[in-house]
Amino acid sequence: MDGRNKSLRWKQFFACEAAADPLSEKAHTALVGSLYRRRAALGIGAVTCALASAAVAFISDIVLLYALTSLLSVIAVFRILNASRAAEGPEDVSPVKLELTYRLGAFAFSLVLGLIAASAVALEIDPMAQVLIISNAIGYGIGICAHNAARPTIAFGQLTLVCSPIVIAALFEGSVAAAFLALTIALLFPAMYSIVSSIFRALRDSLHAADRSAALAAEMEVIAMTDPVTGLANRPGLNRRLPEVLEQAEGLYQIALFWLDLDRFKEVNDLKGHQIGDAVLTTIGQRLSKLVEGRGTVARFAGDEFVIAAAVESRPGASLLASQILGEVRRAMRVEGERIEMDASVGIALTPDDGTTADELMRHADLALFEAKAVGRSQVRFFDRAMTADLNQRREIEAELRLALTREELTVHYQPIVDLATGRIRCFEALARWTHPKLGEIRPDVFIPIAEDCGAIVSLGNWLTGEAARAAASWPSDVRVAVNLSPLQIRAPGSALGILRAIREAGLPPERLELEVTENLFLEDSPHIALFIEELSRAGVRFALDDFGAGYSSLGYISQWPFSKIKVDRSFVSGARAGRKSDAIIYAVAQMGRTLGIEIVAEGIETRKQVRLVRAAGCTLGQGYHFGRAVPSEIAAQLLADERTAGASRQARLRAG
Structure with missing residues (x-):
């Protein structure tokens, strides 16, 4: 049973190198490289053994020992040169070839050294010469086990080749002392097995851990460089x-x-x-x-x-x-x-x-x-290249826009929307104006898109609604105020509550506020839009469809949403589209509005002729430079006051007449 266990242990020992197989090529290269790493120790050991062999050959003056010493010296020189070459360019030679070359040289050197020591025992030369060569041989075998523990078969192979001839020679010598010498040398094998296997396991486990760490690092790098959704690079x-x-x-x-x-x-x-x-x-x-x-x-x-x-x-x-x-x-x-x-x-x-x-x-x-x-x-x-200059300008405007509200550079102007039948102002559209202290007046078509891109449109829209509501609260009760809304403002959390709070604080009844939206808003089919319109409509706020005909016009929008007003885009009234066809379109829209009870506003009216045309087509309201440009709140209030005064004078004259 003990013999079987010993056999198993020896098999495990010689198989322990195979445990390195799962390691990467890099780890295998590191193990092989350790054989050549201590070149100085390798050279000193080879020279020492060669000198000891030469001394023994000289003392004994035996041809066989001279021949073996010469062979040992040649092998020593070969090993030293091979180690130097491997150190200069190991990347040029495969690890397998490096290990094979080392293995051949090591085994040859160990065998010849063992034969020299065995010959010294068998030939019964000077006792001190025997001690010299035997101690050198055994010392070399022990030292080489530690040196080559990274490759156990090489380490134990060298120990076997250097010691076995001595053990055999000692047993043949027949004396009690020689027998004890053979026994003590034989006991080196299990002791060195334990040392070699322990060192090898430590090296193997260290390299295996490094290998796993490297693999994990590579995997983490791939993960860090890859988008988890699409599998593309991130x-x-x-x-x-x-x-x-x-x-x-x-x-x-x-x-x-x-x-x-x-x-x-x-x-x-x-x-x-x-x-x-x-x-x-x-x-x-x-x-x-x-x-x-x-x-x-x-x-x-x-x-x-x-x-x-x-x-x-x-x-x-x-x-x-x-x-x-x-x-x-x-x-x-x-x-x-x-x-x-x-x-x-x-x-x-x-x-x-x-x-x-x-x-x-x-x-x-x-x-x-x-x-x-x-x-x-x-x-x-x-x-x-012009885009760079445009971007710099946009960035400057964006930065200034964020400060404009706090510096009170923004104001609200009001453009009248009049009744085409009576000429009276029925509503004012609130429009933001910005006069920068250095850049001068900045047009809305410049800063509004920038505000939408950078997210400032929400703050700007809330401010505009609040200012317009406060101004309208002082107007006659039959005059409304209209405010344009950005889709971003509508999507903002709590936007409907913000508008209701603004008109409540201003003291403006909800039905006197009109919110103008464009057709592009409804292309998004977002539930936030439906909730926004439903909540404000339920409170009494009115909605107008702005720039009708300029985008993806659809009668479905009109039937789906609670519009009280449709504004026909200015391009049909005074733009390039104006003409017989556009007149027919305005007429069709006006007739639809009359049927549905929706007011139709003609935008962009600039001449009396255009007034007559849109009025004949059936439009009920008009807006444009013909009726007045956008003016500050105090002038808008004065226009309403003058209109009321003129109306009162006419009524007084009628009563007096």
Whole structure:
């Protein structure tokens, strides 16, 4: 039983090197490298043994010992040169070849040294010479076990080859002392087995832990560079990949950077749920990856934004690829039974004209995307140097706009909306005006879009509503005030309560407030819009549909929402569309308004002729420069007072007559 256990232990020992197999090639290389790491010790050991052998050969003057010493010296020189070569360029030689070379040299050296010591015992030379060579041989065998513990088969193989000949020679010698020498040497084997295996396990476990840590670090790096939803590169992944793409393309072809922003993706998430939203992103990511496969890379840069870097031959080639990108985005998809159609805006920057570094291209593509979104949805824009100046101006205005309210630079002007039958003012539209102390007057069509982009429109809209309500509270009770609302203001949490609080604090009855919204608002089909309109309508606030005919006009909006007024876009009255066809359209809208009990306002009236035309068409109200421009609140109040005074005078004359 004991013999079987010993056999098992020996098998485990010689198999312990195999435990290193699961380690990476890097770990195996490290273990093999440890064989060559202590070259000085290897050289000293080889020289010491060679000198001891030479001394024994000289003392005994035996040809066999001279021959074995010469062979040992040659092997020693070979091992020292091999160790030096391995230290200079181990990357040029495979670990397997390095280990094999070391193993052959080590085994040869150990065997020859063991044979020299055994010969010294067998030939009965000078006792001190025997002690010299035997002590050197055994010392070498013990020392080499610690030195080569990283590869146990080499360590134990050397110990066996150097000691076994001595044990055999001692047993053949036949004396009691020789027998005890053989026994003590034999006892070295289990002792050195324990030491070697202990050192090897420590090395193996250390390398295995380092291997696992490296693998985990690599895995974490991949996770950190990958978008979890789409499996594409994320922002850090793109930041790492893009410079590589540019470097590979340098001097060979152009790289076009497409920054793509999905239109109305937020509504998909809000209405359909995040699960469907994620599926949409994944589908679009897969389509884009397939489109540029082999010539570009795709990353999900932010929530609904993708960045594509692709090789192109020219600017027209980039334009064609942009069309293909939009085609993939617009292609209808079915997710969990839902048919979903998306659209996108795209900004493009192209090497080398728009930049040669990743930062330049990203910055310029972002500017181009900003311009694409500024002119409307589903647009494509290439970067232009003028965009940088425009951006700087926009940033300056944005920064100043945030301070304008606190510095009281913003004011409210009021443009009259008159009754076409009587000429009396029925309503004033409240319009924000901004006079900057240095920049002068900044037009609403400049700062309102900037306010919408930076989120300041919510504060601006709330302020405008409050100011308009306070001014209207001092007007005659039959005159209303109209305020334009931004979709962002409507979506803001508590926006309806904010408006009701503003008119309550101003003392204005809800029915005297009109909120003007555009048709584009209803394209989003958001539940927030329905709740907003329902809550305010229930309180008595009136709603007007502004710029009717300028966008995606639909009679469905009119039947679905509680509009009390429709404002026909100025382009039908005084713009390029004005003419016989536009007159017919105004007439049709006016007749519809009469049937539904909705007032129709003609915008942009500038001449008496236009007054007669829209009045004949059936419009009930008019607005435009013909009736007056927007004026400060005190002048608006004076206009109403003058109108009331003139009306009272006419009535007095009638009574006197």
